[in-house]
Amino acid sequence: MIDKIKNEWKDCVARALGTYLGATDFPEPNMGVPPKPEMGDIAFPMFPYARIKGMNPARIAADVKEILSKAEHPAGTLSTAGAYLNVKIDSSSLFSDLVRKIGMEGSSYGCNSSLRGKKVMLEFSCPNTNKPLHLGHMRNDSLGESVAAILKANGAEVMKVNLINNRGVHICKSMLAYKEFSNGETPADTGEKGDHFVGRYYVRFANWSKEYEGRIVALEKEGRNDEAEKLRADSPDARAQRMLKAWEDGDEEVLALWRTMNKWTLDGLEQSYRDMGISFDRYYYESDTYKFGKSEVLKGLEEGVFFREKDGSVQIDLSDIGLDRKVLLRKDGTTIYITQDLGTAIRRHEDWPFDSMIYVVASEQAYHFKVLFHILKKLGYTWADGLHHLSYGMVNLPEGKMKSREGTVVDADDLLAELSALAKEEIVSKGREALVGDVDETSRKIALAALNYYLLQVSPVRDMIFDPKKSISFSGNTGPYLEYMGARISSILKKAEEDGIASASDVDGSLLCNEDEEHLILLLSSYPSLVAEAAAGFDPSVITSFLYDVAKTFSHYYHDNQILKAGSPELVSARLSLCRAVLQVLKNGFALVGIPFLESM
RNA sequence: GAGACCAUAGCUCAGCUGGAUAGAGCAUCAGUUUGCGGAACUGAGGGUCGGAGGUUCGAAUCCUCUUGGUCUCGCCA
Incomplete structure (x- = not known):
């Protein structure tokens, strides 16, 4: 919608330029955004025409403005600032169309059909079946889920696939350690999640192997090479290799153990996927x-x-x-x-x-x-x-890379649990347990918002640093902040309903004329084009920045403006319509970047 | 050695196909509640956009060189 208007303006400016320059062959006008909102919504720099015309660009801007103001153009006001011709779009004229469109399309507002008929397969996650998920997988999974949602929003038919790395010598390592040290215990016996249970044996193998290696090196130092050789032939690593061979040869005993342990791990991973809202x-x-x-x-x-x-x-x-x-x-x-x-x-x-x-x-x-x-x-x-x-890129820690050998790997389940606990603390400290309903479920959803938003706001190509202690806060530019805005708008709408404020069918957009209202209307109008942009670059951060922009603007807006107690019933009605529209767009964007919507938190 | 990617505020990150005075959050400091949720809002300080050239009316953005970092170049996965 906004794009259509912008392009109409662009055409108008091009026509005016054609008249002015007396030519048909000139560079088409550039569209930008003025640095300050009060300067307008679209900026047309006139520099390129200065040379053609041999005139000061500021003069050209003024002249083109004159021509344009006499010609037919969409609703809006023109101004010049130096070499720039600025247009302030009349957002109030957009408003009723916008409200109608968002009201009608609901959760599909922002979707388009540019990829209709396209079948896109998306592979992500791809865990090994010998250990639990860690922070690196979480970035992968967040990206995968988000890109899948974004492609679907552009009309594609998406198939999410996971490739399980369940074979190879690394899988045999956990099996061998289990065979050697477990005494047949099972996850059910120890009460561990299956992936953590198996992962523990994988770590056990690493230590066992290291210890052997130490003994071998010691023997070699003493020149007892025969003994060293003998020990090496019987080392955990050698035995793991033999086990792999047996696996490939179809050894029933090995295969049986493999099936059992794979199932343990996969059951555990499934649980993590469920907790994190990941599916295939x-x-x-x-x-x-x-x-x-x-x-x-x-x-x-x-x-x-x-x-x-x-x-x-x-x-x-x-x-x-x-x-x-x-x-x-x-x-x-x-x-x-x-x-x-x-x-x-x-x-x-x-x-x-x-x-x-x-x-x-x-x-x-x-x-x-x-x-x-x-x-x-x-x-x-x-x-x-x-x-x-x-x-x-990689997810690094403040002290450097995650290293399993040094035990610095951040476990996905632990991290989610830790964040959930923090969220729960917040809910309890505010005494909102009763208002929230299921406290644990709500806490988990807040944790997910924090994680997904944090992981997705960084452009995919970049390595990122993740500080488990400090990086994930719940205030400022974070997932929970966005959720909070959603919850507060929900709360306002709920109150309106309780107070019996009817939602008017036709609202007067011209009442919404303060800066924040105009900005919000333009933002909401631009959402569909951002959904397309995110798909083109496989980049969810387009959506996260947009959502933050909306939330921040709304925050500022309702801090300064009363909604339910606005001056007149017409104004209340118009502002409520704006609230509904903002909420719908927030919800739609949330769905694309893994932020659960909460009515109350 | 060869190739790929990255470098923006003390820290974590934005910055669209080149456009006006480079933006957020955190942290620091100073403020805001007789109102719909203070997980909020406002303000201040904080920058040689790694460096040097080039293209251009105009460069954080494009090109070349250079410095630093990461990754890859396995009959590992």
């Missing part, structure tokens, strides 16, 4: 796709896309894209990471022929995806042009 439409498992990947590589070998090295490994020459060679099958014929990913991609396109597929994966894997996409193209899959790596 389909799961893929590496254990299912790695063999398929191998057969695809062998097919490519026959077709001459790949070649077999003298040592027996299968490789591809990537010199055409300025890279080296890449191994696709080991000399013993076993598969590697990329073999499996090739198989998974092909299988997925067979399952659900997508137009595009987005991998939400950390930037450290940029090389992997470059190679993967290239190979798929070389194999002749035309759909490979629709593959996209949504790369995001």
Whole structure:
């Protein structure tokens, strides 16, 4: 709506310029935003025409303003400031249309159909089945969920998929430690969440292996190399390798343990996903796709896309894209990471022929995806042009990188619990338990708002620093602040209803003429174009900044202006309509960035 | 060594296809409640946009070089 008006203005300015310059061939006017709201809503700089006309740009601005003011143009007022021709849009004339549109469209206000008919597959999360989720996964999951919602809002058909990394030597490590040290205990026995239970054995393995390594090195120092060799052959790492071989050979005992422990972990991860509001439409498992990947590589070998090295490994020459060679099958014929990913991609396109597929994966894997996409193209899959790596930076701590060995990894469940506890404290300290209803559920939703907003407000490409103690506050530019605005507007509307203030069907927009009201109306009008912009760049931070802008403006507005006790019934009615519109847009935006809406908090 | 990405206030981050005096939050300091939720609002101080060139009427933004940081270049995943 706002875009339409802006473009109308742009056309008008272009026509006026045409008349003024007496030409048809000149650069089309640039549209900007004046630095201060009172200067107007659209700015047209006249610099480019100064040279053409050989005149002072400020003079041009004044002359064009003259021409324009006599011509037909949308409602609004013109002014000049130096070389700028500024337009103040008559927002009150927008208001009734805006209110009607938002009222009619409700939760779909802001959606468009630019991606209608497009099938987009979105892969994210992709956990290993040997440990619980950590902060890094949370950024991944937040991004995945948000981008999925944003693409849907643009009309795409979205399939969210998760690829479970449930095979490989790292999985065997937790299994081996369990076999060695558990005495058969189960998560049910210890009361632990399954992923934490298994993760504990993964850590146990690491310590066990380290201890062995120390003994081996000590023996070697003493020159007792035979004994060292013997110890090494029996080391945890060697045994894990043998277990992997047994797993691949189909050893029933190993497979049984694998199934059991995988289930424990996945049950635990499912719980975390539920708590964090993450869901998937389909799961893929590496254990299912790695063999398929191998057969695809062998097919490519026959077709001459790949070649077999003298040592027996299968490789591809990537010199055409300025890279080296890449191994696709080991000399013993076993598969590697990329073999499996090739198989998974092909299988997925067979399952659900997508137009595009987005991998939400950390930037450290940029090389992997470059190679993967290239190979798929070389194999002749035309759909490979629709593959996209949504790369995001790392989440670091103030003291540096998270390191599992140093125990500095921030556990996702712990973090959520900690934030929920803080939120609960806040609710209790304000004595709002009864007003809130389910205190624990509300606390969790506040924690989620804090987390998702914090993780999404940073542009995906950037590394970010996360200070668990300080970074997540509930005041200022935060998720809970946005939720709070939603709750307060809800509260006003509720009170209006209780007081029997009827909502008028036709409101007089011309009553809403203070600066904040005008700003809010323009903001709400611009929301649909931002939904499109967020989709184009796969960037939820477009939405988070918008929401903060709306909340902040509203905050300021209702601090200074009474709504229910405004001067006249007509003004009350108009302001209530504005409140409803703001609330609806906040809710719609919340849904795109994982902020739960709360009527009361 | 080669390549990719990042650098903006004390800290955490915005800044759209180049446009007017570079913006928020936190922290610091000073204020605001006889009113619909104070998880709020207002104000102040705080900047050589890593550095140097270039393009342009105009550069935090584009180009080149350079410094610093991170990541990748495994028959690990």
